[in-house]
Amino acid sequence: MAQATETSRDKIDILHFVKANIRDYALLISLLIIMAYFQYSTHGTLFMPVNMTNIILQNSYIVIMALGMLLIIVAGHIDLSVGSVSGFIGAVAAVFMVQWKMDTALSVIICLALGAVIGALQGYFVAFYRIPAFIVTLAGMLVFKGLALTVLGGASVGPFPKEFQLLSSGYVPDVTTFQLFGQPFNVLAMAIGVVVTALIIRANFKERSNQLQHSMAEEPNMIFFGRNILIAIGFLGFTYLMARYRGLPNVLIVMFALIVLFTFITTRTTFGRRIYALGGNEKAAKLSGINTERLILLTFTIMGALAGLAGLIFAARLNVATPKAGLGFELDVIAACFIGGAATTGGVGKVVGAVIGAFLMGVMNNGMSIMGIGIDLQQVIKGVVLMLAVFLDVYYKQKQG
């Protein structure tokens, strides 16, 4: 009897918890459903090692920019210039490396710094003159689109030096010549995958035991274990697919490191906490002694640097800088954040949400292209998905509030 009531209470807890966190689960479940659907409708192409690798390469720069955009959106602002800035930085890189034959490493460093300066400049107007970010970055969007054209003289400039191309097209080399099913299998990649998975699971359990110790664990046991099993399957399955193609792309390493870094920044640091407070209630944050102006300036600076990095990755991938590079990226980046659960009013949003949001869009792009759906219809579908995601967000908030 006691046993029975215990279980039913557990069930209520689980239901309650899922309800309270419905947004996070809905996002993950949507991604899984979409992947399953495309896996079926592309007759298994989606999960082929080469295609998985492609999805990573195609979306890395969107994911990287989404990290910075998430900070900006959480702070209650927006950056429309990231596409143009990334295009401009790619163009500058081409001028440095191809036309001026500058050292690759030096060029990369200067380009990243230039991106940061551009971000800081825009952030300066937003933070200290309180000009809406929408206006400042709309202006920036036009300015840097134009400057990219100017720098390139209206033509495409390339190809880039070999070592620069490695940024996008390189892979972490394998240490063995092991073969699986008669095909090369990247053991190092798989090993890294296993280690990373183990580290993540270990970190989760450590956090969990800390929470239990201080009785702040809100997540029911079943959900916690289930979540970790899913994470393990996801990561191991993913690295397995990567290993069966050419291993881990360099850009994946960069992207993953940044995701970890930004997750840490948003969840564990005072800087991150203050950004959430700023977006949640700017006046209260200010009156709590938080230097909100400097905070805004910093988020825009970070965004600029990330846009620069994304521009370099994109240029390296195409192996040429074109005046059209970066066109419309800002829309994908912003959409990724909002699909990922960031609130338009600021103060709410998670890094992992933005990343999943970006991949959700990426998988849809990829899947629809394989299915041969025209670019026209793709746009329509992506638009509907964005609208639906934000609508559900608002709908559940109204229901709860």
Place this chain on the structure above:
Amino acid sequence: MQPILEMRDITKTFPGVKALTNVNLTVMPAEIHAVVGENGAGKSTLMKVLSGVYPDGTFTGKIMFEGKEQKFSTIGDSEDVGIIIIHQELALVPLLSIAENIFLGHETAKAGVINWYEAFARTKELLAKVGLKESPDTLITNIGTGKQQLVEIAKALNKKVKLLILDEPTSSLNEKDSDALLELLMGFRSQGISSILISHKLNEVTKVADRITVIRDGSTIDTMDCSDGTVDEDRIIRAMVGRELSDRYPPRHAKIGDPILEVKDWSVYHTHHAERHTIKGVNLTVKAGEVVGIAGLMGAGRTEFAMSLFGRSWGQKITGSVKLHGKDVDVSTIPRAVDAGLAYVTEDRKTYGLVLIDHIKHNITLANLEDVSKKGVIDDIRELQVANGYRRDLAIRSSSVFQKTGNLSGGNQQKVVLSKWLFSGPDVLILDEPTRGIDVGAKYEIYGIINKLAEAGKGVIVISSEMPELLGMSDRIYVMNEGRFVAEMPVAEASQEAIMRAIMRS
């Protein structure tokens, strides 16, 4: 003669608070009827009941207007019968013209096309009636507050007003504009239009009102007839503040020590209007273990003074010196003021105090993240311990420290804001209306916290519009009026009458 308005046994409760208890108000035709009472006595609530802001059914009691029972469910319903309310905060659109504002929502239009000739002609007539010599196409933003009041009244006249309600109409007007407004009311009286005048300025009230109703703690205390010659300011003040101080305040044991905070010649100009001298050379001292009250009416400049002191978060062209523990300190930005040892608990906790979408724990540590972090990385466990500690010590009633502050009651929200500032480790706390909108039980707890702070040797400044609270909590009281400290009294010599007199006679 039949009254134009009769409100009978009006009772209105909010969750946990009884705002009005069996209030009666009768207004005769062609009468100026003043309603007076302390801040929070229930005057505004009563007017909101009358004007349909609180629809029929959300309160009990009867409203009779011109002999008929009325059930208003919107403001539009009350306007339709001729009851027009003019709020303290004017409801005009600054960047539209006078004519556009007067006809907003009632445009002189056919099929949606506005007839501007008619609008202008009628605006001119209305402006003439209120004695305003402005062109109908002047933008609202280009005329002063006094004239804006008149535009509001012209707007009311356009709606065929029978009973005009003015909520603190002269609080932001200078003397000349106030007089003009009061004369206008007397003019309306001779045309048969009744007015309800809500005002703190008793000299004005006694000058123009035919009858005066005093409201205290949500009940009608007295309705006085000014024609029988027995009404003077003292009688009104006695009725307004009449309650006795009982043991609604916890016992106090703090020992008063040396001065902690000394502010000299503090002078501030208005944030938006550089020519308005808001705080005029204020001097203030707070000693260790002392609770200093600042009394004053709304608009006296108390909040402005406190915020300008706290990192210049209000005002401009700020001059004056601040000493903490006898040493000059820099309080020119909020972080510097916090570092120097000041804390300011805002009167508006929802707008300025809390991140409502975030939970208790994050709100408590927000002003002092340094103490729960190392090199910018937050120590989750330490943060949790801190938050749990305050939740326990201040008895913040909540499911856990992970409850969103937006879902807490007013008293518990205030405790979270207090926790935040206690954790910042201040020497002097400025508490601005610390018990506004809080029920009696939570008030008592907040008083207990204030006393504990004083006992710990901190200096506390309490700004409050509730005079009993100031008298019950303070060691010393400054009285502020129109940007100046007009009186300073030890609590032993202070009384509500003495404070009121200091304000009225300044």
